[in-house]
Structure formats: structure tokens, C-alpha cells
Amino acid sequence: MIERLKELRGEAVAAFDGAASPQELEEARVRYLGRKSELNQASRGLKDLPEDERRAVGRAVNEIKNELAAHLTAATDRLEAAAGGAASSVDLTLPGRRPWVGGKHPITRTLERLESIFAGLGFEVATGPHIEDDFHNFEALNIPPDHPARDMHDTFYIDGDRLLRTHTSPVQIRTMKSRKPPVRIIAPGRVYRNETPDASHGSEFYQLEGLYVDRGVRFGELMGVLTKFLGELYGEAIAVRFRPGFFPFTEPSTEVDIECRICHGRGCPVCKNTGWVELLGAGMVDPRVFEAVGYDPDVYTGYAFGLGVDRIHMMMCGVNDIRLYHENDLRFLRQV
Numbered sequence: 001m002i003e004r005l006k007e008l009r010g011e012a013v014a015a016f017d018g019a020a021s022p023q024e025l026e027e028a029r030v031r032y033l034g035r036k037s038e039l040n041q042a043s044r045g046l047k048d049l050p051e052d053e054r055r056a057v058g059r060a061v062n063e064i065k066n067e068l069a070a071h072l073t074a075a076t077d078r079l080e081a082a083a084g085g086a087a088s089s090v091d092l093t094l095p096g097r098r099p100w101v102g103g104k105h106p107i108t109r110t111l112e113r114l115e116s117i118f119a120g121l122g123f124e125v126a127t128g129p130h131i132e133d134d135f136h137n138f139e140a141l142n143i144p145p146d147h148p149a150r151d152m153h154d155t156f157y158i159d160g161d162r163l164l165r166t167h168t169s170p171v172q173i174r175t176m177k178s179r180k181p182p183v184r185i186i187a188p189g190r191v192y193r194n195e196t197p198d199a200s201h202g203s204e205f206y207q208l209e210g211l212y213v214d215r216g217v218r219f220g221e222l223m224g225v226l227t228k229f230l231g232e233l234y235g236e237a238i239a240v241r242f243r244p245g246f247f248p249f250t251e252p253s254t255e256v257d258i259e260c261r262i263c264h265g266r267g268c269p270v271c272k273n274t275g276w277v278e279l280l281g282a283g284m285v286d287p288r289v290f291e292a293v294g295y296d297p298d299v300y301t302g303y304a305f306g307l308g309v310d311r312i313h314m315m316m317c318g319v320n321d322i323r324l325y326h327e328n329d330l331r332f333l334r335q336v
């Protein structure tokens with residue numbers, strides 16, 4: 001009797017441990033632990049055994065029942081983990097969690113947009129050094145040492161003659177010195193000013209300047225190109241205003257405003273309550289600049305313009321503080 005019980009125990013353990021599905025396990029449970037199982041029958045037949053045998057068989061039956069119950073529980077857990085584990089790691093009812101990927105800085109995107117528009121208008125991109133000398137940043141642009149314009153262009157000096165460029169105009173000088181007209185370039189890049197930062201001024205910002213020099217270039221072409229450019233950028237309906245201005249390196253000069261896109265003309269801190277925002281400075285290249293780079297001012301004329309890239313993006317997205325672009329706060333950068 002004891003021998004048969006040990007045999008049963010071996011079979012049952014193998015069946016429980018080897019069960020590959022809940023159905024198989026349930027069949028094994030019924031066969032070895034069910035009401036009609038051999039083990040249960042042995043349990044019920046105990047009372048018919050002689051007393052000494054009854055004690056030994058009863059103990060064996062109980063031990064085997066306990067052992068098989070443990071194997072059954074383990075097998076049940078194993079099968080549930082196999083089936084349920086896969087299901088619980090993918091809950092199809094949850095909203096998706098998109099992995100966060102980096103993106104381009106809004107200034108970079110704006111530069112690319114501007115470059116693309118001007119490429120369509122026939123301009124090529126030119127670049128130059130950020131550390132400039134006095135000649136390229138000031139003198140060649142008709143800003144001698146005692147010129148009042150130097151007050152507006154205070155910058156950071158490396159040593160007596162070298163400084164961080166205050167505009168990208170030196171790139172125009174370098175380009176004109178290195179080739180003959182026609183020249184049709186844009187010069188985008190970072191520039192520096194020794195300014196006290198406020199909502200519309202930073203000590204670092206981005207500029208994009210343009211230059212077109214050839215025979216017979218006229219002021220009307222400048223107005224046409226800039227109006228076309230602003231229409232591409234902000235939509236054809238944008239209000240554009242040209243008003244007289246002064247720059248040392250252009251004559252005549254104009255400032256180009258667009259309607260303030262933050263307050264739509266009602267007045268706000270960004271537009272200083274005028275309803276207009278100055279976006280560009282422009283004009284016909286001063287003959288003295290041509291002389292400085294070796295072009296004959298009696299043969300060639302040209303126009304130049306410059307704009308602040310940060311400000312362009314501010315007006316596109318309604319951002320009211322230029323300092324946000326350089327603080328690198330992702331809560332801001334992810335929005336714009």
C-alpha cells in the first residue's frame with residue numbers, strides 16, 4: 001500500500017510540474033487529488049485497515065496530499081505568470097507614452113526658415129568670425145572711432161583691436177573684399193552687445209543681414225524684396241511700414257516696421273505701446289563702404305538690410321521676452 005502511494009506521488013508531481021496549460025493542470029488535479037482519485041479512495045479506506053497499518057498509511061496519505069497541494073499551487077502560479085505576465089506589461093487601454101526626443105532650438109528653426117525664403121529670392125549664405133577687428137566691425141562700415149553710432153554698438157573687447165562683433169555686417173565687408181559684383185548674400189549669425197538685458201534687449205542675439213550689389217540696383221528693389229520676404233514669413237496680409245532712418249553704412253536708410261503681432265496694434269510692452277515693431281534696418285550701401293572694399297561707387301550700387309532673428313520669432317509666436325531664448329528652460333523651448 002505504501003509502495004503504491006509513493007508511486008502515485010511520483011506520477012502526480014511529474015504531472016503537476018509538467019503541466020503546460022491550465023487545462024492540463026486541472027486534469028491532473030482531478031486525477032490525483034479529485035474526489036474519485038486513488039489517493040482519496042485510500043484515505044476513505046483507512047478505517048477498514050488494521051490499526052497498526054492504518055496509522056502508517058494515514059500519515060503517508062497526509063504527507064503526500066500536502067506535498068501535492070504545494071506542487072499544485074506552484075504550478076498554478078507558474079502558469080498564471082506565463083499567461084498574465086505578458087498581458088499586464090501591455091495595457092492597451094492606457095494612452096500611449098511617447099518617448100521624448102530633442103528638437104531644434106526655435107532660433108535655429110527660424111534661421112533655417114529665413115535662409116530658405118532668401119534662397120528662393122536668390123541669396124546665398126555667407127559666414128564670418130565672431131571675434132572681429134575694429135576695421136571690419138566699424139571703420140569699413142563708415143563708423144570711425146569718434147562716431148556716435150559706436151555708443152549704440154558697445155560690445156565686449158578681447159584686447160585693444162579685437163572685439164566680439166556687434167552685427168553681421170563685417171561678413172559683408174569680408175565678402176565684398178574677396179570678390180567682385182554681382183554679390184547677393186545673406187549673413188546670419190550670433191552677435192554681441194554690451195547691453196543691460198530687458199524684455200527686448202539681450203547681450204547676445206542673432207542677426208541676419210542681406211546685401212545685393214550690382215550695376216543699377218535701386219531702392220525700389222529693396223522695398224520689393226523686403227515686402228515679399230515679410231509676406232512669405234507672416235502672411236501676405238501683414239501690414240508693413242517703411243520710415244526714414246539712419247545707419248552709418250547706408251544712405252538713404254529706412255527702418256521697416258510690421259504691425260505688432262502680440263497686441264495687433266493696440267499697444268503692449270513689446271511694441272512700446274506704438275502698435276508697430278521695428279523688424280529691419282535697411283538702405284542703399286553708402287559709397288564710402290564701397291571705397292573701403294575697393295568697389296567703384298560710380299559703377300555699382302547696392303542695398304543692405306539687417307534684422308534680429310530672435311525678434312522675428314517673437315513676432316511669429318507671440319513671445320514677449322527675448323531673454324527666454326537664451327535661458328534654455330525646456331518648459332519654454334518645448335512650447336515654441
Ligand SMILES: [Zn+2]
Pocket residue numbers: 260261262263264265266267268269270271272273275276
Ligand atoms: Zn504690441
